[in-house]
Amino acid sequence: MKIITFLSFIFLANTVNAQNFHNWAATPPMGWNSWDCFGPTVTEAEVKANADYMARHLKSYGWNYIVVDIRWYVANDKAHGYNETNPEFTMDEYGRFLPAVNRFPSAAGGKGFKPLADYIHSKGLKFGIHIMRGVPVEAVKKNVAIKGTKLRVKDIYSEKDQCLWLHDMYTVLPGKPGAQEYYNSLFEMYASWGLDFVKVDDLSSPIYFAGEVEMIRKAIDRTGRKIVLSTSPGETPLAHAGHVQQHANMWRTVGDFWDNWKQLKEHFEVFERWNKWRKPGAFPDGDMLPLGRIGIRAERGEPRMARFTRDEQYTLMTLWAIFKSPLMFGGNLPDNDPFTLSLLTNKEVLRVLNKSTGNRPLFRDQDKAAWTAAEPGIKYLALFNISEEQRKVPVALKDIGVGVPGVITDLWTGKVLGTFTGDFAPEINPHGAGLYKIVAAK
Template identity: 80%
Template sequence: MIYKKARLILSTLLILITLSSVAQKNRPDIHVWAATPPMGWNSWDCFGPTVTEAEVKANADYMAKNLKSYGWNYVVVDIRWYVGNDKAHGYNETDPDYVLDEYGRFMPAVNRFPSAAGGKGFKPLADYLHQRGLKFGIHIMRGVPVIAVKQNLPIKGTSLRAGDIYSEKDQCKWLHDMYTVVPGKPGAQEYYNSLFELYASWGLDFVKVDDLSSPIYFAEEIEMIRKAIDRTGRKIVLSTSPGETPIAHAAHVQKYANMWRTVGDFWDNWKQLKEHFKVFERWNKWRAAGAYPDGDMLPLGRIGIRAERGNPRMTGFTKDEQYTLMTLWSIFKSPLMFGGNLPDNDPFTLSLLTNKNVLQVLNQSVNNQPLFTREDEVAWIADEPGTGAKYLALFNTGEQTAAIRIKLAELGLSKEVMITDLWSGKAMGKFSGEFAPELNKHGAGLYKIVRILK
């Protein structure tokens, strides 16, 4: 009898182990979906909550023509695409004209996105992008719409309603479109499932979910969203927002998201840019393949057209500061989401986005890490895989032009090396012992260092 019970227990354990193994095997590897840092355009810096379909298409057309071959492929419609009468420099919370379907899911405002008419949603726009070899993304707020709760709309595929899954606790402080979805409530997961079923039917490739990670980190809601995405079988990149994501949750966000914010909204001023040096150093160890700490959007080119902050303008960054921004984001391997209106790019802005040497550092470098931070000097290093070559990023954060001196021994280089300036593509010559390029204030240099074999 004892022998039979032991055999039964052993058999049950083997079944459970097998089932667990099958589940692990079938679980999608979400991090393969973003093998390199995502690169694209987002409508927020230009148009705030008011972007139109024509503007999205204009930016997509520019990307397809000028940037796609360099790896830029995501086109993301940011916040409140479901409000027909939103406004620049803030949000219309007085009398918002919400558009939603019978299951309490927001739909594109047809006056702004005409191709969404007839219940088509964003599928026609996604098709337009896919036909050009691009990928489609949207911004959403976590939770269930307040208006869906007030109308107590049904949750698709269930006998439950929006009023069964919500809580007013922890409602977003800066935008009041949504209530919290309570994890574990019957219908909560089903609501998120219904959202991503809809988005997958549109052809969604990227979702930025806001009010999810700061000041409160909603771990269970992140897991519900991840589960809903995976259930669709579609490779939808998950970006969590806003920042700074609490670093105490770094392991969790790295597991469930493809990118997560390390700062709040980033705009075109030196103070905010300079703060990124410490932020990126803090987050550097949490980067992994397919999981990227996100320094936020690139406020470059023509921004502020109908935005939350500032009047229409070319970026307030100097050219040197723009080099610093692109160099730092690349050596840190942050996602690159351009904020300017692409059709208004000048030649300099385009050159920042199409430098193959710099983008190679972003996409292929390994072992990226800070080397030193001195009073007005910062250095980062990385390796080119398989060659023994090293990448070196130097930054002058001070207010005067200065030579940034580095002993090559600090890089483990004791013999003569050849150094190339990656921004210009020009060989700088042979060096041994020390390398000391002169950099303008707030400027940066990015270099490739190759050992000379004798």
């Protein structure tokens, strides 16, 4: 009887987890990811330096995730690409990758990422990692055992649909005996490390692997640990929007996003497509913010401060905030200049990201665009000049539900612009944006 009661409790606990995981990220996750600056070669010292900076300068503004991106298990990877010629993998007896000790010294002795996670948690922050979908090719070659079973990884894998751009993994076949147990073993280990966030790559585009998404969801829920799930890359197929919203906390809407205007401009159309699929705890993800000092050892380009103009950086942050995309900063935080830091620490802009509702586009043409959102007693208006010359971007205040004189404040400068009725038409720089708060005049 006691055994039945205990099993019922476990089942109920897992069911509650499955129902409530969207609460783990009720607002868009905000953090740092190592990819844009260090590619597949980030070291423990660099991760700690970014965590130290976040704790000192950003934590009080809501930034709290520190994420180690791709191939942390390869001892001899290279900048500006991947070493697929003679990679030195670090893997345990059950086919689970472990951190490369030469890059993450605290992982020595089989400790994995727990010491680094403990360090990040001691700063009041959360720890995340990137993984690739599937089972390692090296594990299949060795036909290792699946932890907790009498099965081996050759019982669960397929070479079909292998990732086209990195060949570390094979597909795990849903429904095969041992498949769920393999993913369970991964997330048991990650939970023991203290993981708070996982970005799973080659999962959602160009093929959407619904079966593996569901296995990952079950494996996370089974641990009882609140691990936020981010799927990658993009664009996630719209046909699977309902499924990914049901199973993940965030999912990519584009491929890898870098610091050029063409890619930034494309987000206006992409975000319109995905706007209806947002809900608390489930966020379409416009990808990382390629701001600050990037390209240090990254996939694309040489070390640089982001090539975006200041106006383009305002556009990026304004659009991400009004759309409520997750914010994962891509630059090396200790190299931030005062302007970059100011983009990340504007409390009123971040309030739009975290508190606003009813977020929607108002209009878009070849020269300009507008979005709106609200809080009780407040209207927000984001205006964008996507043309090549300075111009006014007019909007009728009645179109956003303001039928009385409204006091308008520029959220980027903090300046009260005055009381307006009828139309509001600020001048905006080329590729620039304005973000405004409107309250009824007293």
